Amino acid sequence: MAPILSGKRIMLGISGGIAAYKSVTLASRFTQANALVDVIMTHSAAKFVAPVTFQSITQRSVATDTFEFWHDAGRLRIGHVALAHAADLFIIAPATAHTIARLAHGLSDDLLSITALSYKGPMLLAPAMETNMWTHPATMRNVQALRDWGVDFIGPEEGRLASGEVGEGRVAEPEDIFEVACKVIGRGGPLDGLRVLITAGGTREPIDPVRFMGNHSTGKMGAALARAARDLGAETVLVHAPLSVHPPGGVSLMPVHTAQQMFGAVMEQLPRTDVLIGAAAVADYRPTRSSNQKLKKSPENQVITLERTPDILQEVGTRREEGGPGPRLVIGFAAETNDLEANALDKLKRKNLDLVVLNDVTAPDSGFAVDTNRVTLFERGGNREAWPLMSKDEVAQAILQRVVVRLGRLDWKGSQSRERDR
Numbered sequence: 001m002a003p004i005l006s007g008k009r010i011m012l013g014i015s016g017g018i019a020a021y022k023s024v025t026l027a028s029r030f031t032q033a034n035a036l037v038d039v040i041m042t043h044s045a046a047k048f049v050a051p052v053t054f055q056s057i058t059q060r061s062v063a064t065d066t067f068e069f070w071h072d073a074g075r076l077r078i079g080h081v082a083l084a085h086a087a088d089l090f091i092i093a094p095a096t097a098h099t100i101a102r103l104a105h106g107l108s109d110d111l112l113s114i115t116a117l118s119y120k121g122p123m124l125l126a127p128a129m130e131t132n133m134w135t136h137p138a139t140m141r142n143v144q145a146l147r148d149w150g151v152d153f154i155g156p157e158e159g160r161l162a163s164g165e166v167g168e169g170r171v172a173e174p175e176d177i178f179e180v181a182c183k184v185i186g187r188g189g190p191l192d193g194l195r196v197l198i199t200a201g202g203t204r205e206p207i208d209p210v211r212f213m214g215n216h217s218t219g220k221m222g223a224a225l226a227r228a229a230r231d232l233g234a235e236t237v238l239v240h241a242p243l244s245v246h247p248p249g250g251v252s253l254m255p256v257h258t259a260q261q262m263f264g265a266v267m268e269q270l271p272r273t274d275v276l277i278g279a280a281a282v283a284d285y286r287p288t289r290s291s292n293q294k295l296k297k298s299p300e301n302q303v304i305t306l307e308r309t310p311d312i313l314q315e316v317g318t319r320r321e322e323g324g325p326g327p328r329l330v331i332g333f334a335a336e337t338n339d340l341e342a343n344a345l346d347k348l349k350r351k352n353l354d355l356v357v358l359n360d361v362t363a364p365d366s367g368f369a370v371d372t373n374r375v376t377l378f379e380r381g382g383n384r385e386a387w388p389l390m391s392k393d394e395v396a397q398a399i400l401q402r403v404v405v406r407l408g409r410l411d412w413k414g415s416q417s418r419e420r421d422r
């Protein structure tokens with residue numbers, strides 16, 4: 001769930017391309033997140049997908065005509081002004097070359113373009129067109145003009161296009177548009193202007209070119225933390241080992257494989273990091289040497305000798321103790337199977353953390369690969385809180401709320417205007 005979208009009004013503009021069918025999934029995704037989705041379709045969009053499809057999905061009116069009446073909170077209103085004033089975010093997906101050109105030139109010859117022109121809030125466009133149209137200097141210039149006005153873009157991506165050709169011009173996937181929409185709406189939130197770095201996933205330590213030592217981490221908790229930080233307005237960096245979940249959109253991804261690589265990526269980011277959350281399951285040991293060639297079967301037993309990997313949070317803690325530049329807040333996770341509390345408290349102290357999130361990974365509803373987590377928080381200063389069973393998204397949101405409180409950002413009003421610069 002994305003609470004950032006709950007009760008928010010999304011204006012979803014659909015222009016005429018075959019990719020319009022993907023926006024049905026997008027409208028559904030927003031509706032399921034409890035957003036109120038008002039759809040405006042161009043006449044050519046309505047030739048690709050019937051307006052009634054969107055109407056059924058959103059349970060709200062769909063407009064195509066400038067002179068149509070519009071239902072709003074039980075009242076009948078007319079025109080684009082009421083529509084545009086009500087929206088928290090205006091998305092156009094797919095945005096055709098023609099629609100982009102109209103917006104860039106301030107043209108207003110149908111309901112979608114009129115509404116866009118009279119709208120002053122955040123806007124997100126997901127272009128879709130043939131590669132030659134996308135790379136045409138006219139389109140590039142129009143896109144740049146819109147970017148300069150503060151309009152956000154997502155995609156287009158490389159892939160198979162309507163013509164059958166393969167190239168850049170495919171509309172971004174609905175899930176990615178949804179994720180970036182959360183980021184745009186969250187902008188200016190309580191973590192505005194701060195960089196939050198999260199580690200996630202289970203590192204893989206190579207034994208030979210085809211085998212590795214790993215663990216059961218899926219990266220779900222870390223991905224949820226990254227989404228929660230992003231939705232509160234943070235500039236979010238996710239340093240992640242291989243994930244078995246869709247990586248969050250609207251965050252900077254730094255993929256790594258081994259503990260050593262994760263260590264390098266975190267240390268490189270550290271001077272610019274305000275909050276560090278270590279949710280990765282980092283290997284404590286790696287094979288002393290990894291073979292360049294696949295190890296062959298032999299009658300004898302094989303022995304793999306192991307050596308310690310660098311402990312990322314330990315190193316951050318040491319640097320903080322020495323007074324070096326470091327994050328204002330460092331949070332660690334303790335995935336334990338025994339002596340839960342003692343191990344968590346030991347970690348808090350030894351790694352010089354501000355907060356440790358303990359989870360019992362032997363409980364069936366908590367820890368690896370499940371969608372829920374039952375955690376206990378141990379804060380520097382002695383505070384201890386056992387939280388009830390929650391989804392990993394809810395745990396992540398609650399942890400980030402704690403970050404907001406600890407950084408004194410509870411009453412944050414936001415530094416950025418919601419209105420685009422015109």
Ligand code: C5P
Nearest residue numbers: 278279280282310311312313332333334
């Ligand atoms: O000491 P232990 O490995 O159990 O501590 C777990 C915490 O430390 C987690 O937050 C994990 O991400 C982090 N960690 C780390 N580097 C390691 C091992 C664990 O940052 N090499």
